[in-house]
Amino acid sequence: MTPTGDWQQKLRLISGLVLFTFAGFHFFNHALGLISLEAMQQFQDWRHVVTRSAAGGLVLVAAIITHPTMALIKLARRSTLRMPLWEATQGLLGLCIPFYLLQHIAVSRIAHDYFGATDDYKYMLGGLWPDLAWAQSILLLIVWTHGCMGMHYWLRLSAGYRKLFMPLLALAVMLPMLGLAGFSVAGRQVAADKAEKARQAAAYGKKSYSGGYGEDSGGYGADSGGYGAAKKSDPYGYGADGGGYGAAKKSDPYGYGADSGGYGAAKKSDPYGYGEGEEDDPYGYGSPAKAAAPAVSVEDIKQNLPWLFYGLLALAFGIFAGRQALQLRLPRLTVRYAGGQTARSPRGPTLLEISRSRRIPHASICGGRGRCSTCRVHVNEGVEGLDPPSAAEAATLARVQAGPNIRLACQIRPGGDLDVSQMVPPITVPGQKAGYGSGEADGIERDMAVLFLDVRGFTAMSAEKLPYDVVHILNHLFEAAGQAVRAHGGWIDKYMGDGMMAVFGRDCEVGEA
Ligand code: FES
CATH class of the missing domain: 3.30.70.1230 (Nucleotide cyclase, GGDEF domain)
Structure with a gap:
């Protein structure tokens, strides 16, 4: 099915498809935890061939930026927040995603690409399990539900999709369930491994070990290998934090406590130990080369990245509210419908938004995306006050061989009084609001x-x-x-x-x- 609508709708759809595909493979990768940690890791390595290539990374980053940006632009341009329930649900789920997703990206991809951290499954599961597992699980379910709703409302008019609906529905339910199960099994395994290593480290730490790792013997003494201050009673320097495998705390979910494997002085505000280190050894690697201390840490990015999105969200709402206030000052126009209803509205909203804001039933199967043509009206009077059809509207009208004075209500923004007749009557299903329908009652497009x-x-x-x-x-x-x-x-x-x-x-x- 080819993306339709204006360029913003196309960008939102294409970027959404990229992210949905990424999420699908990501959850499948989680599901492999039911087989083994090694299987998970191997599949992740294969995925990284694509997602960590220059082209793959570029496409992914572009999609991550584009999709929410287009959604915020759409929000700012709205003239009413009244919309079908499914659209509101999908939108709200979408707004929840950045809160956890951007934090996850900060400690995985950004930490890997810009701070040299490993972000393989063992590392990530070690950090997430068990304290952050619930948040990650909720994120997975929200992302998947949001994506599936978008796919469903994009494809639901397609006969091929209807035919495959049940198998696809089964897949849509099974994949996140298997993903969560795999995540859980692998997370518990990694947690058990960590506990065992911590136990072994504690056991070694109590022994008097004469292997030459005592006071600066073998290069491990005065932190020359970045393993912290080794002591005779703690020959490997595992004392405070067992090389990152120690007892992870809530404030230190990745176990990078006092000296997490030599990443410098970790603090509560910098649990990954990527923050400030010694002046001549910023990362605690013991490198002879002097490196500059990073201006920001992973923790800074993790904490602040979501708020960047929510700042933009507040801006979009601000623009929406400002436009509403402005419209109240503008002269109003009148739309008369063939059914006898009349709507008074400020200039700015689309005709479909005017119908919705006045609760006048109006067919709109694609939700106002300019794809289905079911919102089309015959403009009996006032057509001269409308802008000519955009390329997207003209294409949809051409598909249905629309005659003169036929326009899409979701695409036109009346600049003056209008008299219109709806061409497709809104479908009324018992128990369902007219004009807001979905499912079988809406019908599908099919060659017959x-x-x-x-x-x-x-x-x-x-x-x-x-x-x-x-x-x-x-x-x-x-x-x-x-x-x-x-x-x-x-x-x-x-x-x-x-x-x-x-x-x-x-x-x-x-x-x-
Ligand atoms: S074209 Fe589908 S609602 Fe307007």
Whole structure:
């Protein structure tokens, strides 16, 4: 299915597809924890061939920046926050994602690329399990639900998608479940390994070890290898934090406590130990080369990155609120609908937004994305006050061979009074608000062959025959025709007096019928 809509919608969709694909492989990678930690790691190495290549990294970063940016622009341009429930749910889930996701990116990709940290599964699981496991699990579920909703509302009009809906739904449910299970199994394994290593380190630390690692013997003494101050009673320097495998604390989830494997002086505000080190050994690597202390630490980035997004979110809401306030001062226009309703509105919103804000049912299967054409209206009066169709609107109108004065309500922003007739009546389903429908009741787009059957001269014939004979003839005709239609994959839509309408392509491809 080709992305449609204006360039912002296309960018949002394409970047969303990139992120959804990334998330799918990421969760599959988690699921391999059910097999083994090594399987997880191996698959991650394969994924990194793509995602850590120059091109792959560029695409990923572009998608991570583009997708939320387009969403914020869409929010700022809205004229009403009234929207279908599914759209509101998907949007709210999307707004929750950056809080945990950006922190996760900071301690994984950014720590790896800019601070030289390893971010393999063992490292990440060691840091996340068990204290941060719940947050990571919630992030996984939110990301996946948000993505699946986006995919569903993009594809739901497609016949191919409808056909594959149940297997895809099963996959959509199974993948995160397996991912969480794999994450849990592997996390517990890594935690057990850490505990065992800490126990061994503690046991070694108590022994008097004569292997030459005592006071500066073998280069481990005065921190020449970055292993901290080794002592006779703690020959490996594992005392305070066991080389990063010690007793991880809430404030030090990655176990980089007092001297996490030689990464310098870790602090509460810098649990990864990537912050300030000694002046002549900033990372505690004991390198003879003098390195400059980093201006920011991973912890700084982790703490502040989400707030950058939420600052932009506040800005988008501010623009939205400012536009609302401005619109209140502008002269109002009137939209009259063929059904007799009237809506007064400031200039600025799209016609669909005006309908929604006044709770006037208006079909909009694609949610106002300019893809479905179900919101189209015939502009009876006031068409001269509208801007010409954009390329995206013109393309959608051309697909349905729309006549003159037909416009998409989700794309036009009335600049003056309008009189319109809706071309597609809003679908009303019991228990569901009109015009906000979804699912089967909305229908789908599909190529079909349609058969109309009609009896020639039926009126004259029926005038000469007894009513029972007419009914008998029609019953025989419809029985024979019905069998033939069904035998060829057709579906009888309706009977109309002496006529019958059948469609081919509902239960099979139109070419097979
Ligand atoms: S084209 Fe789908 S709602 Fe306007």
